[in-house]
Amino acid sequence: MERLSTVSQPAQQKHLGKKNEVGDIKQDEKLQVEQEATDEDQRVMAGEALDRRNIWEPSVYYALGKESFYFAGHDISIRESMDSYGALIWPGAIALCQFLDNNQQQVNLMDKAVLEIGAGTGLLSIVASLLGAWVTATDLPDILSNLTFNLLRNTKGRSRYTPQVSALTWGQDLERGFPYPSFRYDYVLAADVVYHHDCLEELLQTMRHFCRPGSRTTLLWANKIRFQSDLRFAECFKSSFNITLLVELPQQEVTIYQATAKE
Numbered sequence: 507m508e509r510l511s512t513v514s515q516p517a518q519q520k521h522l523g524k525k526n527e528v529g530d531i532k533q534d535e536k537l538q539v540e541q542e543a544t545d546e547d548q549r550v551m552a553g554e555a556l557d558r559r560n561i562w563e564p565s566v567y568y569a570l571g572k573e574s575f576y577f578a579g580h581d582i583s584i585r586e587s588m589d590s591y592g593a594l595i596w597p598g599a600i601a602l603c604q605f606l607d608n609n610q611q612q613v614n615l616m617d618k619a620v621l622e623i624g625a626g627t628g629l630l631s632i633v634a635s636l637l638g639a640w641v642t643a644t645d646l647p648d649i650l651s652n653l654t655f656n657l658l659r660n661t662k663g664r665s666r667y668t669p670q671v672s673a674l675t676w677g678q679d680l681e682r683g684f685p686y687p688s689f690r691y692d693y694v695l696a697a698d699v700v701y702h703h704d705c706l707e708e709l710l711q712t713m714r715h716f717c718r719p720g721s722r723t724t725l726l727w728a729n730k731i732r733f734q735s736d737l738r739f740a741e742c743f744k745s746s747f748n749i750t751l752l753v754e755l756p757q758q759e760v761t762i763y764q765a766t767a768k769e
Contacts, residue, residue: 523691568660574739575600575629577607578636582660584627585653589592595627598698602728603633605753613726614762615639617666618692623712624675625649628656635665642691677708680715693738696727706739714746719767726752 558605571596575582586594606613616638623644632645635657654671661669674683689767694716697711717723724748732739743749747765754761 525716535646541552550737577603577633580660580664582629582632584632584656584660585652586627589741595629595677596698596701597730597760598728598756599626599761600761601753601755602695602697602726603630605728605762606633606637610637614692615693618691619690620695621689621691621716622695622697623676623709624696625653625671626697628653628660628669629671630695630697632657632660634693635661635667635669638666640667641669642672643669644672646675647673674712675708676705676712680712684715686715686718687721689716690721691723694723694725696710696725696729698729699727700729700736700739701732706735710739710746712744713743713750714767717747717765717767719769721767723766725765726762727765728760730758730760 508757521664540626571586573584573586584595597695606615607742615634620631620641621644621661622634622641625631625643625645626649631641631653635641643653643657650671650673657671672683694713696713700706713725713727717725727743729736729740731740743763743765746768748768750764752762752764
C-alpha cells in the first residue's frame with residue numbers, strides 16, 4: 507500500500523500540473539480578450555471625441571478648441587481640451603441642456619440647489635445656473651481649472667447665483683466631503699458619466715449617497731450607451747432607483763432618465 511501511494515502521488519501531481527497549465531492558458535486567453543475589448547472601447551471613445559470636435563488646435567501641451575451654444579437665452583462659449591475625456595463635450599450633456607431649456611415648467615430649476623457630478627467642461631452646470639439654480643459643479647481635481655474658467659466666463663453677470671466648483675472623486679470621502687443632510691440637493695445632474703472607466707460601482711455609490719430615501723432629491727441622468735458595461739450599469743441603476751424615462755433620442759443614441767431613491 508505504501509508503494510502504491512508513493513507511485514500514485516507524483517502521477518497525481520503531474521495530472522494537476524497539466525490541469526493548471528490548461529487553466530493558465532484559458533486565463534491568459536480571457537485576459538487577452540478583455541484587453542482587446544478594453545482597447546476597442548478606448549478606440550471608440552477616442553474616435554467619438556475626434557468626431558465631436560469641429561475645430562481643434564494642437565499645441566505642444568494642449569489641444570484646445572471652442573464650442574458655441576445657445577441655451578437659456580444666452581450665447582455660451584465652451585473651452586475644451588483634447589487631453590482628457592472630462593474636458594470634452596459629450597452628446598448626453600447637450601441633450602440634457604436642451605431638455606432643461608425646453609421643459610422649464612416640468613423641471614423648474616429656479617432657486618433650486620443643484621449638484622452636477624462629472625461636470626467636465628461645465629456646459630450643463632452653466633445652463634442650470636442660467637435657468638436660476640444654485641449650482642455646485644464637481645469633477646476630478648485635474649478637471650477643475652478648465653471647468654472653473656468656463657463657468658465664470660459664461661455666468662458672470664448673467665446668473666442669479668454664482669456657481670460653485672468642488673473636487674469630487676466618485677466613491678471617495680463622500681461622508682467627509684459631502685455629509686448628509688448638510689449637503690442636500692433638489693436635483694443631481696449627470697450627463698455621459700457612464701463610459702469606458704473602472705469606477706462604475708463608485709459612480710452608483712455616489713448617486714446613492716446624494717439621492718437617499720426620503721431626501722426628495724431628483725436625479726437626472728442622460729447618457730449615450732456605447733458598451734456592454736454601460737448596459738450592466740443601467741440595470742444596476744434601475745434596481746436602485748424609481749425610474750421615469752423622460753426622453754429617447756434615437757439619432758443621438760441618448761436616453762434621459764429621471765430617478766428618485768427607492769424607499
